Every structure is written in structure tokens, then in C-alpha cells.
Amino acid sequence: MTNRRHFTTRCTTLALMSAAGLLPRLARAQSADTVRILVGFPPGGGSDNIARRLAERLQGTLAPTVIVENKAGAGGQIAVSTLKNSAPDGTTLLLSVPGPITLSQFTFKSLPYRPDDTVPVSMVSTFAFALAVGPAVPESVHTLKDYLAWAKANPAKAVFGSPAAGATPHLVGMMLAKASGVELTHVPYRGDAPGIQDLLGGQVPAYLSTIGSFMPHMKTKGLRLLAVSGTSRNPVAPDVPTCREQGFAIDNIEWTGIFVPKGTPPAVVQRVASAVQAVVAQPDFARFLADLGMTAQSSTPQAFAEQVRAETEQWRIDIKRIGFTAES
Secondary structure, three states, X not given: OHHHHHHHHHHHHHHHHHHOOOHHHHHHHHHOOEEEEEEOOOXXXXXXXXXXXXXXXXXXXXXXXXXXXXXXXXXXXXXXXXXXXXXXXXXXXXXXXXXXXXXXXXHOOOOOOOHHHEEEEEEEEEXXXXXXXXXXXXXXXXXXXXXXXXXXXXXXXXXXXXXXXXXXXXXXXXXXXXXXXXXXXEEEOOOHHHHHHHHHHOOOOEEEEEHHHHHHHOOOOOOEEEEEOOOOXXXXXXXXXXXXXXXXXXXXXXXXXXXXXXXXXXXXXXXXXXXXXXXXXXXXXXXXXXXXXOEEOOOOHHHHHHXXXXXXXXXXXXXXHHOOOOOO
């Protein structure tokens, strides 16, 4: 009799909650036990490593359980699309590089989302790019100007690789070609692993990517970093001059950052931001990023949103200037 009365009372309560619209809120409250961080690239890469370390540190603070979900493909677009279609309640985050947010709208004819479907929360790290040459380039080439002179004299070999077509390293190479007046042919790879392997094997003369991608190979015979982006020399390779030092104003410094879906309440955005900022401020987390060739850097949601806006407008100008045409 007691069980029947309890069952009847529970049904009545659930019916009243449903009528009041409380059941969806109850479901959301239950799902807040787990927060997931989406990553647009496969396991093992830089973004994935950062997301997993971040998840470890956020667990117990942001939620009892924080997991990483890899939604690899289309240069990060699948992950952004997944974020767009997620509940705006702080249970789904995205760790992203700028490309899918600031750049892809100019390098692809169409996207499955709008950049403003995402809300910036905080930066996590910043990083520079580097141009490296391998054994296919004569040992006499030590500077950026040396390389450009060699490329101009050997147009059939004036080739550089990058980890993806239409991504920032590809466009930085185009900016260098435009600024120098030397025609450089781009070869896209599916990630850094095959590209750097071909660089070391002499199949591609030069390769442009994040400076951290070259760190495991810094002492490899035949690999030489000729230039880094940024307004000052990079602590990862302090002996390598910047592009600007060598006469080319290529200062691109990019970031990894956390985003949430459009419509997430400001209080939730701030709560996530505070949790992320606290992790980024930890000295051992900064050392972890340094080992990846990155610098720890957090920001407020407002400052990060302004950074995203400014970079988007700058890419709008740069894409037009270098004459890049979207192909897909």
C-alpha cells in the first residue's frame, strides 16, 4: 500500500513538474555532472594534449567529471558544428585554434555554422609559426633571404608544405611569397606528421607550421629553422631571427582558446572563464605548454571576443590582399 501511494505521489509530482516546464531543467542539472571539451583534431596532437591536461585540472572544479571528445575533420569544422548544436548550458566546451572561427569563413565557400554561433570564453595559450628547410635545400641556405634567393633561382623546387590547405601556415607562406615577389608552390598535407617526415626525407624542400611541431626534430641533421613569426624572438628557438628582423612583416601569433555555444548565459560564461583562468595561471601548466612550444595566456571573455573580432577583420583584409580563392 505504501509503495503504491509513493508511486502515485511521484507520478503526480512529475506531472506537475512537466506542466511547469521543470523537467528539462532537471535533466540539464543532472547532465552538469559531466562537462565535455570538444577538440577538432585527432588524439595525440597539440590541441588534444592541451584539452586533456585542461580537463584533468577542471575536474572537480567545473564539474565532477570533465572529458575530451575528438571531433576530427574538415580543419576543425566538425567540432564547431557539434558545439553549435549543443545545449548552451556550460556542459559542452570547445578548445579551438583560430582557423575555424576567424579564418575558415574566408577560405571555404560555405560553412555548416556561423562564426558567431560560438561565444569566446578565454584564451589558453599562444604560439608562433616557423619556416624550416630540410636536406633538399643546400646547406649554404641559412636565412630567409637565402631561401627566397634559392627558390627564385630554382622555380621547380620552390615548394613548401603545410599541415592543411587554407589553414594559417598555408596563408603565411602565401603572405611571404607576396611580400618577396617569389612564387612559392604550396603542398598540403594531412597534418604535421607526414609533412615533417617528407621534409626530413627530402621529398619537400621547406615546411611551414607551428614552432612546436618542429621541437622534437630540432637536433635532427639537415633540419634548419630559418625564421619565426611574431614581433620578438621565440624562447623555443632564441637563435632564430623573426621574419620582421629579416625584412618581412609577418607577425602572426595564434592561440588556443575555449568557446561555448551561442546563447550560453553570461553567468555561465564567466564561471567557465574563471575556472579556465585558474588552471592557466598554474606554473606547472605553463611549463607543460612551454614543452609544446606555447606560452600560457588566459583572458577575460570580453577581451577574447575583441581579439577574435580584430583577427577576423585582419584576415578579411589579408585574404583579399594575397588573392586567396576559396575552393571548397
